[in-house]
Structures are given as C-alpha cells and as structure tokens.
Amino acid sequence: MGKSAPPRLRQWLKWLKPGLLVKRWLVVTCLGTVLVVLGLSIFLRLTPVNSLLQLMESVLRTLATVIPNYISGPVAILAGIGLIIWSQTRSMGSLSAALRPEGEQALVDVLIAQRQRNRGPKIVALGGGTGLSRLLRGLKAYSSNITAIVTVADDGGSSGRLRREVGVLPPGDIRNCLAALASEEQLLTELFQYRFESGEGLSGHSFGNLYLTALTTITGNLEQAIAASSRVLAVRGQVLPATMADVHLWADLADGRRIEGESQIPKAKGQIVRIGCTPAAPPALPKALEAIEEADLILVGPGSLYTSVIPNLLVPEITQAIAQATVPRIYICNAMTEPGETQGYRVSDHLQAIERVTGQRIFDVVLVQKRPPSAQALQRYAQVGAGFVELDRESVVKMGYRLILADVIQEDPQKAQVQHHSQRLAHVLMRWYSRVQGWW
Structure with a gap:
C-alpha cells in the first residue's frame, strides 16, 4: 500500500506484516466462525438454514432484476470488505488504547519493534x-x-x-x-x-x-x-x-x-x-x-x-x-x-x-x-x-x-x-x- 493511502488504513495494514503472528489467527478465527455456523446448521437439521437461504435467494433474484449483476456483485463485495476493515480497525484501535500509555507510539509499531x-x-x-x-x-x-x-x-x-x-x-x-x-x-x-x-x-x-x-x-x-x-x-x-x-x-x-x-x-x-x-x-x-x-x-x-x-x-x-x-x-x-x-x-x-x-x-x-x-x-x-x-x-x-x-x-x-x-x-x-x- 503506497504512501497515498489513508494513514488509518496504512496503520491497520501494519498488523499484516510478517512476524507479528496476527494473520494466522485471523484465518483461524474465520475458520472457527465457519465451523460454528456449519455445526449449528447440522444441529438444527438444516431446516431454518434452508428457509433463510431460500429467502436470501428470492431477495437476491429480485435485486438482480433491478440492478445488473455486474454492478450489484462488486458493490456487495466492496461493502463486505469495508465492513471487515472497519470492524477490525475499531477492535484494534480499542485494543491499542487499552494497552499503550497515552501519547506513546501505536501498539502495532511497538510490537514490530519488539x-x-x-x-x-x-x-x-x-x-x-x-x-x-x-x-x-x-x-x-x-x-x-x-x-x-x-x-x-x-x-x-x-x-x-x-x-x-x-x-x-x-x-x-x-x-x-x-x-x-x-x-x-x-x-x-x-x-x-x-x-x-x-x-x-x-x-x-x-x-x-x-x-x-x-x-x-x-x-x-x-x-x-x-x-x-x-x-x-x-x-x-x-x-x-x-x-x-x-x-x-x-x-x-x-x-x-x-x-x-x-x-x-x-x-x-x-x-x-x-x-x-x-x-x-x-x-x-x-x-x-x-x-x-x-x-x-x-x-x-x-x-x-x-x-x-x-x-x-x-x-x-x-x-x-x-x-x-x-x-x-x-x-x-x-x-x-x-x-x-x-x-x-x-x-x-x-x-x-x-x-x-x-x-x-x-x-x-x-x-x-x-x-x-x-x-x-x-x-x-x-x-x-x-x-x-x-x-x-x-x-x-x-x-x-x-x-x-x-x-x-x-x-x-x-x-x-x-x-x-x-x-x-x-x-x-x-x-x-x-x-x-x-x-x-
């Protein structure tokens, strides 16, 4: 990410630097979320899940007739990525504020140096x-x-x-x-x-x-x-x-x-x-x-x-x-x-x-x-x-x-x-x- 990127985004991307042991745990978190959803659907015999999927399919089909898929698809992807970045930025910001003394360098910079x-x-x-x-x-x-x-x-x-x-x-x-x-x-x-x-x-x-x-x-x-x-x-x-x-x-x-x-x-x-x-x-x-x-x-x-x-x-x-x-x-x-x-x-x-x-x-x-x-x-x-x-x-x-x-x-x-x-x-x-x- 170049220097033209927003400072907040550049700061967040530092968490993905090699050696901080962060990326692997993000992947593990995503995998755990998928397993929880899968286990829940199996436990509930898929009935509520099937109903939810049918409802989502109906909504998406309706949206596709109004907004072309080559527009709605990328918009949905960008919205999802934006939500992930926003949520992680907020969570990392809260963690940094709690762990570092006020006025000192960002927590990620401290971790990288350490x-x-x-x-x-x-x-x-x-x-x-x-x-x-x-x-x-x-x-x-x-x-x-x-x-x-x-x-x-x-x-x-x-x-x-x-x-x-x-x-x-x-x-x-x-x-x-x-x-x-x-x-x-x-x-x-x-x-x-x-x-x-x-x-x-x-x-x-x-x-x-x-x-x-x-x-x-x-x-x-x-x-x-x-x-x-x-x-x-x-x-x-x-x-x-x-x-x-x-x-x-x-x-x-x-x-x-x-x-x-x-x-x-x-x-x-x-x-x-x-x-x-x-x-x-x-x-x-x-x-x-x-x-x-x-x-x-x-x-x-x-x-x-x-x-x-x-x-x-x-x-x-x-x-x-x-x-x-x-x-x-x-x-x-x-x-x-x-x-x-x-x-x-x-x-x-x-x-x-x-x-x-x-x-x-x-x-x-x-x-x-x-x-x-x-x-x-x-x-x-x-x-x-x-x-x-x-x-x-x-x-x-x-x-x-x-x-x-x-x-x-x-x-x-x-x-x-x-x-x-x-x-x-x-x-x-x-x-x-x-x-x-x-x-x-």
Whole structure:
C-alpha cells in the first residue's frame, strides 16, 4: 500500500506484516466462525438454514432484476470488505488504547519493534563505569538479547561506603547498566542517579545503590537482586556481575609503588606496569560464562582501561571463554587518554596492556575513533594531562587486529568533554556485524 493511502488504513495494514503472528489467527478465527455456523446448521437439521437461504435467494433474484449483476456483485463485495476493515480497525484501535500509555507510539509499531529486537543477535558486552552504560543505551534499540558483564572492583564513592559498611558487592556500575537497559530509561536514570545531599548516613549515596543494597539483603545475594530489579524495571537483556567474589584491585607502578584499591590507582598519577586483584583468580559467575559461550557478538569497552575493562579480564574463566569464542570479538578503544591510567597511550598500547593481563590475543577487531575532537576539547584535556588516543595503524595491524574506523564521539560544548555517542556507536557496530554475519 503506497504512501497515498489513508494513514488509518496504512496503520491497520501494519498488523499484516510478517512476524507479528496476527494473520494466522485471523484465518483461524474465520475458520472457527465457519465451523460454528456449519455445526449449528447440522444441529438444527438444516431446516431454518434452508428457509433463510431460500429467502436470501428470492431477495437476491429480485435485486438482480433491478440492478445488473455486474454492478450489484462488486458493490456487495466492496461493502463486505469495508465492513471487515472497519470492524477490525475499531477492535484494534480499542485494543491499542487499552494497552499503550497515552501519547506513546501505536501498539502495532511497538510490537514490530519488539519482534525485531527479540530476533536480534545475542550480544555480550563487558566493562564498567559510564562507558559500558553508554554502549548499552544504544545497543538496546537493536536487540533484546543483551548480556552486560560488569566489574565489581569499585571501592570509591557511594559504592565503596556500602561495600565497607554493609558488606555487599559494589552496586554502582550495575546500577548504571540497569538504568541504561530499562524501558523507561530517562526517568529511571534520573531516579537511580539521584544522590542524597543531606541526611545523616544518606548524604552522598545514590538512590539506585541503596535500592540494590536493600534487594541484595532481601534476596540473599547480588545476582538475585539484579534479576529482581530487571523484572521490575523491564530491562531489555540481563546484567551480570563478572564474579561474586569480593575483589580488590592493586597496581604496581614504574616507580616501585604498589597502589591498592580501584579508586586509588588513578590518584597515584603513576605509570602502571602491572595490575592484579585479590583474590588472585576469582571464580566467574556461571551465567556469565554461559552468556559468552552462546554469544553471537562479544564487545569489550569502552571504559577506563585499568579500572573498568581489565578487571573483568582478571577473572581467568572469563578470559578463557572469550579466547575460545568463534564469534566476532571487538575491543572498543577509548577516544581519550586518562591521567593516572593511560597518559600517552596509543591504540597499540591499550592492546598490549590487555595482552599482558590475558597472556594472549582475545580480540579480532578494534574500533577506533576516526577523527580527533575539536581544538577546544583537546586544549581542555591537555590541561589535565590527557589527549586524543592516536592510531598507530602499522603496529596494530602487525599485532593481528582488524580495524573499524568511525566517528562515534560527541562533545559537551559547555564542558568540552568527549564521550562516546550511544546511538552512533551502536549503529556502527551493528552495521559492521550485519556485513560480516549477514544479519539485519
């Protein structure tokens, strides 16, 4: 049906699109109606039916003598089709009005989008911090089969306080990912990120961290708390901690110092030469390993290299599962260096740091920001000892990696802050995946 058709008719015809499982049930309904009429006529021994048919034949014969059959026939057919379309439009309209909130898109559009997402690839994304939540916010438009595997090494801020005072695993990064994957993302993000500014014991805590901590106490562990939260928040996909162990990061610096604690490593302002955790080889969450084994696409990053990305790879079972995967594995490199972690790093330096931890190459592809940000942003970052992550193409290719070059960043004009653009980043990844896998 072309664009010249009435909008209401075009909207109704969307219900006949493949994959919505509507057409088959309309056919079944018609078949059931025929069977009911047939059964009724048999039960009544056809007598009333015969009389009705004779009456209809008499009426039609009379009409045919007045109006030629080549006019009356098509008119009757069009009238019947019109009645069917009108009745179905009204019924579908009533159904849509009852099931969708006022002001939102039509129910059929919601169903079409949901069916497309349900058929999307199984994506596993590993990381932490704001980088992972930005990635998830874009990916959820393409697939509902997303698993976010999140580091639990955070020991600063609200998460650190709850970790020390209550004894729970840090909920901060998990909170960000749940909000990013939630259906009502904007409202929930504001609620989850709300930070109390006053109140004894509450000041500095975010609502989301307290919410997850309370659920952890009620359900018995963080995994169950996340699952319960996902149901309440209508999360598209699932969020999993990399491990249930009480992990603490440490880093050896080039000047001989050993810094303990995820929040303290960047503050030390040193060159990291070795990083690890206590306990040394934390066990992976079984569901996380299962998700990696079943994945169609594995993504790592973006995020702080040593305090968000690598902590997940310090879980040996996760590293081994990624290494054994035969699906595309992509590392999303940061666009800007970070003081205290990656100052002066090029793309190959990020990859070498990961290979030192994993002992092997676990990625096939590296996504790199194509163009540097504005001069204003570069100047602002230079003031704190950071800069654009330069691509040393020859070194990266020699290491055996394929490259995806794309513009996937956005700038905050007021703060001159550079961040990955959620929708742009997801679109580049899914477009690349569709080309190599024939999906979408």
